[in-house]
Amino acid sequence: MKVLVLDGVAREGLQKLENEPGIVLDITKTVPEDQLIAIISEYDAVIVRSATKINKKVMSYAHKLKVIGRAGVGVDNIDLDEATRQGILVVNAPGGNTISATEYTIAMMLALARNIPQANTKLKNGEWDKKAFMGTELCTKTLGIIGLGRIGSAIAKRAQAMEMQVVAYDPYIAEKSVISTDIELVDLDELLERSDFITIHTPKTKSTRHLLNTEAFSKMKDGVRIINCARGGIVDETALYDALRSGKAAGAALDVFEEEPLTNSPLFELNNVVVSPHIGASTREAQIKVAADVANEILATLKGKLVKNTVNVPVIKHDLIPELKPYLKLVERMGTFQSQMVTARVKKIQIRYSGDFFKQTDTLTAALVKGFLDPILQENVNYINAIVLAKERGIVIEQTSVSMEEGYSNLITVRVFEDGCESSVSGSLFQGKPRIVGVNGYRIDSVPEGHLLIIPHVDKPGMIGLVGTVLGENNINISGMQNSRKEAGATSMMVISVDLAVPDEVLAQIKQAEAILDVKMINF
């Protein structure tokens, strides 16, 4: 397996990956896109910081790529939709640089309040100018934090230690009680109206792009100071420039920009703007932590283990992995079972989870759909792209969860709706091992391994013997057999485990027998 490491990711953090037998690490600086395209096809994994763009074009050359690792939080340099479409896992290292980015933001706020960079430059240019640098205290001032996640809440703690009043806007935090009681959660307009300093700590998304635009600036206090150490483009740079020129804003500190790298901007001409080249996470500690975190994720992915910090598939909590693993196997097998039962165009797959599935039903559904599509598609289907591929084929995926039922502590039932018909399979675990416990409403108990024959037939004497004889004559050994009926004399369901795949002509021989309604062979 080959891993390409770009953008100067800290080597000290990569030791685990480097020492892993069977993994070759190529570590290099940021390379231009044409060079990346020329080499990317060799690699199973790539690790980047924020400089390299892993876009659709790069991915179209990345034939072996299984995982993209981001040594940091923001993944806006990676085309997530395309990665998902191609079944490439994207992982990141979200916590490793929180403290560094937090401390840097506080440093920027102080630099802004006290004109430290400007005073430094003037004195080094030979001017002792005490009068030019009248600053402002932070104590008692109101800090507005937009985005109260890892960094936003760490900023709040530090700002409170400096006796600032903290207000915050984060529409995804519902309860005041989940955060520090001293942080006042307000709506955006109130934050804009009340804050002396505004700092942004959201990702860049459709809803945060140009969140601070001309209209937002018009609602702010005169003399407001803006800090953006999150992502360029959350502040509209033109609107900011106008606010600084008009005196509406007294200053801005920016670590991030709409276009990066950036060496020339009207903002750089303004004396009350402090800038830096996206270095909020640039400390040795943070870089070693994010490199080590992402290396662990890459290693887990390449070794086929479950991964914690996934960006484009639902996250599985590490401590749930042992519990979840047998269910993942079960649902994948159930999906494979169902795709081989299909006789007409599939319209909908409906999954019903009864019992406690650790709130991981999205992951289980992805595994089930993977199992369903895998036998019928040429392209690589995995947990990442399975749902997207199903939707592209017009298949509706529905899932519901209910509490325990039917005597099973955990039961999963999949119904597949086809043009004019439907079929179902139920599964559960027995002593930690997957079992098929129902087919089209018939109770059975079969191990989903090897080959299963599914034979609905009229409930009358001699049917089991008939099928057993045909299989025996063709030297096919039966390793398990179940027969189930709903009522006497109606239809029964025979489920037979066989040691070998049954040839088509033998299936046809069984099928033509009187009272046999159908024969399907399911291969796992």
Ligand SMILES: NC(=O)c1ccc[n+]([C@@H]2O[C@H](COP(=O)([O-])OP(=O)(O)OC[C@H]3O[C@@H](n4cnc5c(N)ncnc54)[C@H](O)[C@@H]3O)[C@@H](O)[C@H]2O)c1
């Ligand atoms: N300058 C740097 O070098 C540097 C370093 C680390 C992180 N970052 C950036 O800092 C930002 C925050 O990182 P984090 O680790 O705290 O992320 P996080 O995911 O922990 O927190 C983000 C918060 O933003 C909130 N949010 C999302 N959309 C919002 C909206 N429309 N309005 C208000 N709040 C919204 C979320 O609810 C969440 O609480 C990210 O953009 C990250 O890329 C920059």
Ligand SMILES: O=C(O)CC[C@@H](O)C(=O)O
């Ligand atoms: O890696 C970097 O240099 C930037 C990191 C930061 O922007 C992040 O989102 O984690």
